[in-house]
Amino acid sequence: MxxxxxxxxxxxxxxxxxxxxxxxxxxxxxxxxxxxxxxxxxxxxxxxxxxxxxxxxxxxxxxxxxxxxxxxxxxxxxxxxxxxxxxxxxxxxxxxxxxxxxxxxxxxxxxxxxxxxxxxxxxxxxASIESAVREREEHLRRAFTESLGGRALPDKFALAPPKGAITDTVVEATVLFSDIRGFTSLAEKLSSREVAELLTEYFDRICEPVLKNGGQHLRFIGDGLMAVFSDNMVETSPLPAARRAISAALGMALSTQDYRSWLGQRFAQRGLPAFAIGIGLHCGEVTIARLGTTNNKETTPIGDTVNMAARLESASKELNWTVVASNVVLEHAGEGVLTGGITSLEVRAKNVFMDVAEIVGLDASEEDKLFGMATLADRANEVREAVQINSEMTARAVKGALQSKLSAFKDFAPGDEPLRLKGYRLTRKIGSGGMTEVFLAVREADGLPVVLKVLDASGKATSEHLSRFIQEYTILSRIDHPNVIRIYDQGFTDDHAYIAMEYFEHGDLRAEIKMGMTPSRVVEIVREVALALEAIHERGIIHRDLKPENVMRRPDGTVALADFGIAKSMMQQENMALTQTKHGDVVGTPYYLSPEQASGQAITTQSDLYSLGVMMFEMLTGQRPFRAETLNLLLAHHVSAPTPRLPEAHAALQPVVDRLMAKKPADRYASARELLDDFAEGALSRTLVERR
Missing domain, CATH: 3.40.50.2300 (Response regulator)
Structure with a gap:
């Protein structure tokens, strides 16, 4: 009403x-x-x-x-x-x-x-404002989609004047342009609400030094900020506009350093990439265009100076500098500007270059201290409102872009134009199950084949699946071991999640078991799996689902442990964050469950060793040690039935299997390292002698 x-x-x-x-x-x-x-x-x-x-x-x-x-x-x-x-x-x-x-x-x-x-x-x-917001959001969405696809990024900041805009004033000014590096990589790992929160907090922090140094016509577009510093606009400070712009840029860099601490605390254990920004500064003629009525107008700085500042910001990533300023800015800024590297950048057309410098500090004079801290603080509320609107719009745009990309995967078929996602190009669909689609993809940077798992995380019944999906990446991102699957990347929308992981063209261990395995090959596989278990157990992780289908084969014959979807941390605080399994639940594959898993008791690292013993028996004999007509009977065998005997040809390995499959965890090997030492000292040596 x-x-x-x-x-x-x-x-x-x-x-x-x-x-x-x-x-x-x-x-x-x-x-x-x-x-x-x-x-x-x-x-x-x-x-x-x-x-x-x-x-x-x-x-x-x-x-x-x-x-x-x-x-x-x-x-x-x-x-x-x-x-x-x-x-x-x-x-x-x-x-x-x-x-x-x-x-x-x-x-x-x-x-x-x-x-x-x-x-x-x-x-x-x-309606006009709403239409403009929708148009800008759609522009951002297209830009983020192109970025995710690995193509050249278009004009993400939409620097052309809005339709119907007219020239208001033309001023000599310094333009500051900033952007978040790898923003889509951050946004992929967060929900829309969290992305908006991240941006709002970020802009709130970096706007303060911009306003205090006299920045005007602040414009927020996506994860970028533009501000204009002009001698004509600020009457309260005699400091040159270029000097105030440099002061603002350095203040933003300091604010970003504090912001990283906030980000690490707010999104701890989320695997976010390092946060960094780039800033470009350039001096010249700036046209202020305006759109709207006297009381409701939007001002947009446009012109070559604005475009050049944006180009310098983009170059900051290539140069690995935080603040990049043109030589014109340095000439107008006065004495005391501290620079690092100096180089020339190609601009506008071929063979046209501009000298630029890395800004690393500013020796403040007494005049700087007197006049450099108060100009536009009265606009703080206005800026804060603009930040909030932009943050929410950008969150919708970047999440919408990723959503569109992931949704397109469902209909992907051979012969279609290749789909791209964050540096990966899909080649074919290789499997699906439940809410997960699995694709073979190529990492465009080096042509490496990878597996891309995409999870449909929408709906109320998917929280456990999403939790395990996130957990798998969280665990594996902490482990770098030759016998553990490599994980390259992870991303999220509100409805989808994906993981890019190592591709094994030779498949899993099941095919090799069916063909028959020599004792020496069995020992070698057990040894490598034990090395993998040693690596994860040292980091407090229990796999809980060890089986041949989760042991993958590489072309050189080595193997890697995979599928950590139901793995569990032994640290209590991580238990709460990483798994929803309740006490008494049975988890894992029934044929390879330890007695404590079968009975819903506490699980330890020795539980994985029991499963390895079951696998070892199967690799040597071609059959699982326990079979039954019902699940309950199968679980009962794990709990109380004695370990079957190996064929006489493998009798030398019976003590190893018996100890691995002992009913009580205390009777098994104390650790994977103890198993490895046992192989080195006894059974492995005998087996290798037999092989010769």
Whole structure:
């Protein structure tokens, strides 16, 4: 319902207007003078204000000026009531920012017509703003989609003037351009809400040094920030615009350093890539274009200087510098600017170069200290609102881009144009199961084949699947061992998640078991799996699902342990974060379960060793040690049945199998290392002799 504030000191007029508008279905609040009207406006935030001019304590003009200066109420539509022949008041009111006026006395029809006209105007402005936001969000979404696909990034910042914009002023200024490096890599690992939170916190921190150093026309586009520093715009500081821009850039770098600490605490254990920003600075002529009405206009700095600052920001990643400034900026900044590297960049066209420098510090003079810290702090609320809107829009755009990419995977078929995702090119679908699609892909940087697992994480029934999916990456990203599968990358949208991992063209161990294995090959496989278990156990991880299908073969004959989807950390705090398994649940594959897993008891590293013993028996004999017609009977065998005997040809390895498959964990090898030592000292040596 539309809320209208009536501010009128004449009781008869006020009550009459209230009565007429209530009959039309409007929500009405009222005040008897400008001071009360301003208080009610701040408390109620009405859609429209109708106010008399001549009132005690605060008149209509003063109230209007206070409303236009308020960050929250500034765009509220205001209609002033004036005397019929008071042309001066009309002009003053319109100049002060009134949207319309109505001369007294007025009829009910005149009031309603004027009111409808204002509401329609307000609706057009809101629709225009909403359309512009949608257009910008779609532009960002396309840009992020191209970035995820590995193609050249288009004009992500949309620096061309908006449609209908007209030139307002042309100034000599220094333009600051900043961007977050690898933003999509960050956003992939977070939800939309978390991305918005990340950006809001980031912009809140880096805007402070920009505002304090006189930055104006701040524009937030995606993960980027643009600001203009001009000598003509700031009268309170005699410092050169270029010097203030350098001070702001260095302040942003310091704020980013503090922000990294916040990021690490807020998103601990999420595997976020290192956070870094790039900043470009350039001096020259800047055109300020504007779009909208006098009271509702958006200003956009445009021109070659703006484009060049954006180019320098982009070059910061190539150069591995945080702040890149053109030689023009250095010439205008004065003494005391500390530089690191110096080079030339190709700009605009071939064989046209610009000298640039890395800015690493600024020796502050007494004048710097006196005038460098206060200019536009009064715009903090306005900037904060812009930051919030941009953060939410960017979160939707980048998550929408990734969502589109992952959704396209479901319909991917051989012969289609290759799909790309963050440096990976899909070649074919190699499997699916439940909510997971598995694709063979190529890492474009070096042509390495990888497996891309994509999980549909939408719906209420998927929380456990998503938890295990996240857990698998979290665990493996901490392990670098030749006998453990390599994980290259992970990303998320709100509805999908993916993991890029090592591809094994020779498949898993099951095929080799079916073909038959020599004792020496069995021992070698057991040894390598034990090395993998040693590596994960040292990091407090229990695999819990050791079986031939999770032991992958490489072309050189070595093997790697894979599929950590139900692995579990032995640290209590990680137990709570990484798994939803309840005490008493049976997890793992029944044929390879340890007695404690079969009975739902506490699981230890020796549980993995039992499963390795079952695998060893199967590799030597071609059959599993325990088989049964029902699951309960199979579990009972694991709990109480004695370990079967190996064929006579493998009798030398029976003590190893017996110890691995002991019913009590305390009777098994104390660790994978103890098993490896046993092989080195005895059974392995005998087996190798037999092989010769």
């Amino acid at each position: 539309t809320t209208i504030l009536i501010v009128e000191d004449d009781d008869a007029i006020r009550n009459n207007v209230i009565r007429m508008l209530k009959l039309e279905g409007y929500e009405i609040v009222s005040a008897t003078n400008g001071r009360q009207g301003l208080e009610r406006a701040r408390a109620e935030r009405p859609d429209l204000i109708i106010s008399d001019i001549g009132m005690p304590e605060m008149d209509g003009f003063e109230m209007l000026e206070a409303i236009r200066a308020d960050d929250v109420l500034g765009s509220t539509s205001v209609m002033l009531l004036t005397a019929l022949d008071d042309r001066a008041s009309m002009r003053r009111g319109m100049t002060a920012g009134a949207d319309d006026y109505l001369a007294k006395p007025f009829t009910r029809v005149e009031l309603l017509d004027a009111l409808q006209g204002l509401l329609k105007k307000k609706g057009r402005i809101e």
